[in-house]
Amino acid sequence: MSASRPRKRGGSQARRRSSAERRDPMLGHLSRNLPIVEPLAQQQIERIDHESMRILEEVGVVFRDPIALEDWRKAGVRVDGERVYFDRGHIRELISSIPATITLHARDQGHSVELGGPNSIFVPMTGAPYLRDLDDVRRYPTLEDLGIFHKLCQMLPAIHSSAHHIVEPMDHPVPHRHLRITYSSMKHSDKTFMGMTTSGKNAEDVLDLCAILFGADFMEEHPVVTGNINGNSPLVWDATMLGALRAFGRRNQPVLCSPFVLGGANTPAS
Template sequence: MDVQAPKSPVRAGGRAARRSLRSTRDVAMLPGLTNTLPHCEIMDDGQVEKIDAASMDILENVGVVFRDEIALNDWRRAGAKLVGERVYLDRGLVRELIATIPASFTYHARNPANNVALGGRQAVFVPMTGAPYLRDLEDVRRNPTLEDLAMFHKLSHMSPALHSTAHHIVEPYDHPISQRHLRITYSSMKHSDKMFMGMTTSPRNAEDVMEMCAILFGDVFLESHPVTTGNCNGNSPLVWDETMLGAMRAFCRRNQPVLCSPFVLGGANTPASVPATVAQLNAEALSALAYSQVIRKGAPAIYGHYLSTVSMRSGAPMAGTPEISLMNFMIGQMARYYNVPWRTSNLLGGAKTLDAQAGYESATTLSAVMHAGAHYIWHSAGWNEAGMHCSVAKFVVDAEQCAMAYRMAQGPQWNDFETALAAVPDVGPGGHYLGHPHTQEHFQTAYFMPELFDNNSIEQWTAEGSKEITARALDHARALLAAYEEPQLDAAINEALLDYIDRRERQIPPADALNQEY
């Protein structure tokens, strides 16, 4: 079905809470981030080339397993050497293929005002996905529902520094696994007019996402405009499976971006060495990036990864460690070496609540990610307990942290330097600037003023209830949800999406199976 790309929504007026929120807080999405910070490049040119040579040696002499007959046939036609399911990739072939990946492109949202560029200095913040639990508005850890998923999509929509609603921020347990992808995709489309991600839990599920995107944007529009993102995780070390490869084909054939993401548990499924881990990860990512171009040359693809180090005491994945920051810096250099956009994970916490540990871990990762020059900055809100839950409180705090990072990445603002400097002789020694006309004109924008951090005196903090960050964040989330206004879908498009979901749910048995072929 061909449908024109939807126009910008017209939002109806509403309740006093909405008017009050909008009169005091701007919830319009910030433009895509232009990161002006210098890149932190911790490898010299020789070390970059050393990682590249080691990765190419892995591809040529160790090989990568592709557990998928279609992919094996594709590689055979492309001229690769195959021994069973193991594919040996010549470095010349790899370089030739990855050279056809666009270095940058633009994502198109259903509201064109929310389109964002990716690549070069252009980056986006994307919320977390995949949590089997949430910490809700009462800070209770429990199983999520479709209603909880909708809540997070609404909070994403109301958070200016988040450029996407992602997809299954939390797993909706009140809907069958085999049909869940349909309702998750619809929730992303319905509750926000920002860009979103597409489910890749099976090849057929990915095809459903593509069909729903075609309903929303139109087949012709989809063919030449990136509108969503698929994530394809590798099985480290050096394995790509049928589920991910089939989903990758569904996206690439429709010219939609995919994240080619090795899943690193440093010391468990990689060597116990930062440089060697990056060499293996780089080989894995390159093999998938190259395959995306075997599927369709010129299709957008993103160098991906998930980084964690493993505690040698417990075997548990860790967040915020120094090695994760170092690997982000190194991977950023490798992605720039190949001139491809890259994805990382952001604001990760291993803590069980929004406590000091969660804050330290998240802040460490955020700082590294910004200085590494990442483009697709995923898991930017809500991630805690190693991804086992999404916290409402942490979600809104993280979103504000992204806004603060956004402001930092813009760099110093020089547009009013001369007029600001002229205030110095006006005030003179021993004076203050609070009443100066320049301060009066610029005080609201000169310095970022966090809403969720408390910087008042202890007397005022006590008088206002001695609320710590979790309580303040949950109050903030409730206020956002009370003021939420749904960006209405075109009625015909909405009906077509619901008809498609209804038809597919009648075709797909409500069985707990991920790889159905219906």
Template structure:
């Protein structure tokens, strides 16, 4: 006879809820709404001082636009153009950037994975661009297309990541000139989250836009951001033809771009945090303004890549105090202009996934959350100054982002009275482990990392003394064994493959022509 007493039903309900909570869950977390108090290290007059200094650079030093089309565009917009130098009046800059949307929504292949960006809304995006990887056996080697697919699958399965990015690692088994096609397809095929688009040349960017039009529809692109392009400036104060052509390809189709000066503090900026930010701000503003010359109202993101340079070796450094300070300052400047902004996350300069990598990454993650960043790029896998993507670090970084997400969500008050009543139930000297509130809420009350070991030393030794890298690699292998592909619509998949085949016939292999892409 089945016991249906209230106590048994309640206990069975808790057991069922516990089983559900401890089962693997690959559901993407919604876009983060960051509730943390923002760290603003400048007062109002200092923000205005940086703005004035940047506008003075734009008006009197100028920015070099190494692109005839952009120079013509600037002349028509009313800027002073002398050769390749563009001198931007501050009133013109302010007018142009005022038309950039402060917030917008990214639309994913799965509409349930759409995310908002700007204001208090943030997303975590994995690293890109690594020429090497540390693989599932922690061996450093050249990546192939299958390795890229592996990272796209892991991106799809990690709840804290809101994007599959694009070339997390460079697939060396495809020609450079054709690589962007396979990279974009892999992003689309292996995940139904949003993704990034290649900007390695203007034509490559056009190919990405064409593939997005196949996947989403040309008319949809006109009114819905679905991907992101990254356009890096050449600090100090140069924008080149490749990046500007790619920027036009994205903006004309109403797709957002990151306007990203590439800062190596002390090498291509002054050796001063405020002066470096003033230069970076001028560079970013010049590109943001140009996006609106291309298309008024197109979404655009204040971007940058930040690093300081070791005066001992000239090598870029990660996780330094000055990088955090610059992030705090840039967050204030982006909010001053009313535009969303991008930064980089969980950066490490270590050669392996060691304590240095962990300290640098944790410092960066904390700083960018407190700075109020919106597009939080390079959030998983980055090490060796971006030279390799580590599978182990990718997994742990993703969990760290989930922990940061939990912290930035703010306090949970909905069960406060119920939880407080447990104090009276237990009284002095008792414990709460068996209390119904604890049993019902233990999983949600406190974040419990899967990859950090908090057991006793005796239990850790008995279980094989497994350290974090091995645990992370084992977890990655387990995840990949459970991966289920979010199938593309068959007709769209065939159209994408046909497009790739046609373009690969049309594009000569860059290696054969000794070309740079």
């Protein structure tokens, strides 16, 4: 008599459930092993550095924010109206205080990533005011659409973050929108995410949500969310962005700083 083989229970329904529950592991952050290509000679790099420092010292940067201006005065920097003039030695001292690398912690610690140095991660684009849906209709996005994109970020192994407003949920009022966006990032993905910086108050709200998710004590010592602020080219910072920067700084969270550039408007067209 042959031994009977154990029968798998559940049939096609069990197979579908097993397939739905399967999670492909997230790929690790990229670490660059190839040598850096230097298109410029050392002398050219030093010339660019010298000219950039000359602009900071002689032309200055406009800060349209009284709190920032007072902070610069307290730091011993020369302030004339809204224009701040920097000493290159002070600038280099501030830059040297920035850590070369950080660990950005995710809700699932297995999805935490290293930033800085030779490390890179893949993050979805953000801020799309329109989308084209599966019926090939171009329309305003909704919060439900945003949730679907966050779920896709969670499912895709090559994506390391759910970002924040991949699309702008136009069905929710602006005063509450940053809360809905952040909650969607947290709810639908356990990967890293970004925080809204559309105002100082909105940034505070986002950081309060992060404190609920990660714990205020953990946040004090660990980066758990990144902000992004934009300077207005050329050489202007406004109160909205600086308020968000201060909010993140008070909670020891990193901020990415980049220029807001519109070709042909505030920069050359070519």
